[in-house]
Amino acid sequence: MFEPVLLRNMDVPDGHLLATYEAGGGYQALAKALREHTPDEIVDLVKQSNLRGRGGAGFPTGMKWSFVPKRAGKPKYLCCNADEGEPGTFKDRIIMERDPHQLIEGMAISAYAIGAETAYVYIRGEYVLAIRRLEQAIAEAHEKGYLGTRILGSDFSFVVHIHCGAGAYICGEETAMLDSLEGKRAQPRLKPPFPAVEGLYASPTAINNVETLACVPHILARGPDWFRGIGPDKSPGPKLYCLSGQVRKPGLYELPMGIPLRELVEDHAGGPPPGRKIKAVIPGGVSAPLIPECGLDVGMDFDSLAAAGSMLGSAGVIVIDDSTCMVKVATRIIEFFHHESCGKCTPCREGLNWVVKVLRRVEAGQGAPGDLEQLEALCKGIFGNSFCALGDGAAMGLKAALAHFEHEFVAHIEEQRCPFH
Amino acid sequence: MNMREKIEAAAARYPDQRSAIMPALLIAQKDHGHLPGPVLEEVADILGVERIWVYELATFYTLFHTEPVGLFHLQLCDNLSCMLRRSEDLLRHLETVLGIEKGGTTPDGLFTLSTVECLGACEMAPVMQVGDDYHGDLDIARIDALLDRLRATAGQATGAADLAAAAPPGE
Numbered sequence: 314m315f316e317p318v319l320l321r322n323m324d325v326p327d328g329h330l331l332a333t334y335e336a337g338g339g340y341q342a343l344a345k346a347l348r349e350h351t352p353d354e355i356v357d358l359v360k361q362s363n364l365r366g367r368g369g370a371g372f373p374t375g376m377k378w379s380f381v382p383k384r385a386g387k388p389k390y391l392c393c394n395a396d397e398g399e400p401g402t403f404k405d406r407i408i409m410e411r412d413p414h415q416l417i418e419g420m421a422i423s424a425y426a427i428g429a430e431t432a433y434v435y436i437r438g439e440y441v442l443a444i445r446r447l448e449q450a451i452a453e454a455h456e457k458g459y460l461g462t463r464i465l466g467s468d469f470s471f472v473v474h475i476h477c478g479a480g481a482y483i484c485g486e487e488t489a490m491l492d493s494l495e496g497k498r499a500q501p502r503l504k505p506p507f508p509a510v511e512g513l514y515a516s517p518t519a520i521n522n523v524e525t526l527a528c529v530p531h532i533l534a535r536g537p538d539w540f541r542g543i544g545p546d547k548s549p550g551p552k553l554y555c556l557s558g559q560v561r562k563p564g565l566y567e568l569p570m571g572i573p574l575r576e577l578v579e580d581h582a583g584g585p586p587p588g589r590k591i592k593a594v595i596p597g598g599v600s601a602p603l604i605p606e607c608g609l610d611v612g613m614d615f616d617s618l619a620a621a622g623s624m625l626g627s628a629g630v631i632v633i634d635d636s637t638c639m640v641k642v643a644t645r646i647i648e649f650f651h652h653e654s655c656g657k658c659t660p661c662r663e664g665l666n667w668v669v670k671v672l673r674r675v676e677a678g679q680g681a682p683g684d685l686e687q688l689e690a691l692c693k694g695i696f697g698n699s700f701c702a703l704g705d706g707a708a709m710g711l712k713a714a715l716a717h718f719e720h721e722f723v724a725h726i727e728e729q730r731c732p733f734h
Numbered sequence: 735m736n737m738r739e740k741i742e743a744a745a746a747r748y749p750d751q752r753s754a755i756m757p758a759l760l761i762a763q764k765d766h767g768h769l770p771g772p773v774l775e776e777v778a779d780i781l782g783v784e785r786i787w788v789y790e791l792a793t794f795y796t797l798f799h800t801e802p803v804g805l806f807h808l809q810l811c812d813n814l815s816c817m818l819r820r821s822e823d824l825l826r827h828l829e830t831v832l833g834i835e836k837g838g839t840t841p842d843g844l845f846t847l848s849t850v851e852c853l854g855a856c857e858m859a860p861v862m863q864v865g866d867d868y869h870g871d872l873d874i875a876r877i878d879a880l881l882d883r884l885r886a887t888a889g890q891a892t893g894a895a896d897l898a899a900a901a902p903p904g905e
């Protein structure tokens with residue numbers, strides 16, 4: 314029987330308060346880390362656990378930390394990306410609202426591992442309750458000596474600041490987030506240099522997602538073998554899945570990494586509404602190419618979904634039933650990417666503008682012969698040519714919709730109307 | 735604390751004043767309701783940064799408003815998860831009962847109606863943010879009840895400060 318750890322305080326009254334967190338063993342992993350381990354040992358433990366970044370890219374966390382130089386000659390930073398903008402994703406908000414100390418303890422251990430004394434949490438400005446809860450939790454942790462100078466009698470000092478975002482999806486891209494934190498428009502940077510070497514204020518910087526950091530205390534407390542024993546060895550651990558869309562029980566579920574998508578949607582989330590059938594599922598936020606119903610037996614982990622032509626991304630699982638027009642779905646997704654394109658590169662900024670125009674006319678029943686070929690050509694022009702993954706994600710998503718539901722696009726053009734209206 | 739003191743306190747968190755522009759704009763917008771040119775210049779002067787740096791952020795990020803918005807800014811999510819749970823019907827209903835189109839403000843200045851991209855609360859789709867609060871699992875009846883509560887709040891209060899204090903909590 315799988316035991317949830319990340320969500321264990323979700324339904325506990327006052328789960329966001331320090332007293333509740335401490336009563337469940339909270340901050341003992343930090344104490345253990347400071348008492349029993351050197352920073353290098355913590356990096357090794359996290360490497361051994363095979364923890365991979367939960368923000369979307371799935372990069373091995375321990376390896377990311379090991380790229381931060383030991384002696385930098387300037388301050389090092391830890392940045393927590395809590396800008397959760399991927400449509401269909403709400404896990405980080407719920408962690409911060411209901412169990413913020415889990416994140417703070419994870420940040421303290423991670424900062425100790427890389428030698429950072431300052432962290433910034435870059436959090437969505439819309440997440441007002443999460444911001445309040447996190448502010449309160451930081452104050453409580455300071456008062457109890459879990460943050461501040463010489464934490465728990467060690468030589469390690471560490472402070473956490475909150476930085477509120479102001480509505481820019483592109484901040485999910487870590488270098489765009491750094492530029493935003495430096496007070497600039499959020500646009501991605503050319504890499505290299507990578508943030509581990511030259512990040513915030515040109516200093517070595519580790520950037521990790523909320524859920525990734527929340528895993529760290531549990532790895533310290535229970536050991537890397539425990540973590541690695543859950544789900545596939547190369548992509549292990551407990552995982553938060555955000556279920557939304559046309560499904561009976563939308564919500565946040567903690568289950569092993571690698572669980573079959575079908576089981577997640579049909580058993581845990583109750584399947585589609587009465588009388589409907591699943592048409593397709595987006596497994597990892599709208600950047601992840603959709604999977605038609607026949608492909609739902611795929612495992613929900615980084616490698617299995619990549620092999621199936623999609624991605625785990627942020628594990629924002631959006632269920633689409635047979636009452637829904639896929640041209641409309643594709644149009645709404647590309648409108649989103651077009652709106653959020655930062656404007657830096659031409660393929661994304663201009664290409665998506667063009668794609669939106671074509672999709673809107675097809676959905677409105679004004680499509681022309683040749684429009685599908687036009688869309689294919691535009692995808693080819695954007696994918697691999699945009700500056701960052703935003704344009705790629707949009708192009709991949711559209712290509713998947715065209716590949717699996719071409720007949721719906723064709724019907725719109727031939728009948729000069731939306732067959733679903 | 736006045737606006738200057740709040741901005742200076744926020745700026746102390748960063749080694750570089752430029753980083754404090756975003757928090758300063760959020761503080762200024764809370765105080766002024768929106769961010770007209772003179773407020774942007776004041777922010778630049780308080781932080782001692784280039785005015786263009788402040789302008790470019792105020793016009794890049796969607797949470798900043800350089801034009802006035804209504805007392806209650808209704809921000810309805812119309813991204814995929816909300817669309818799949820019929821947020822469009824709610825938008826049409828809001829446009830009808832408020833007598834304005836998306837992007838507009840009612841003549842009494844009470845409501846501005848916008849659609850926004852994903853609010854990160856898809857488990858309670860369709861969802862709408864009003865001020866600091868999220869309202870989820872919305873349907874037409876709940877929208878009507880919410881509008882009634884907001885109107886009642888506005889009727890009881892006499893000034894903007896009272897309104898902010900009296901705003902009903904989210905559901």
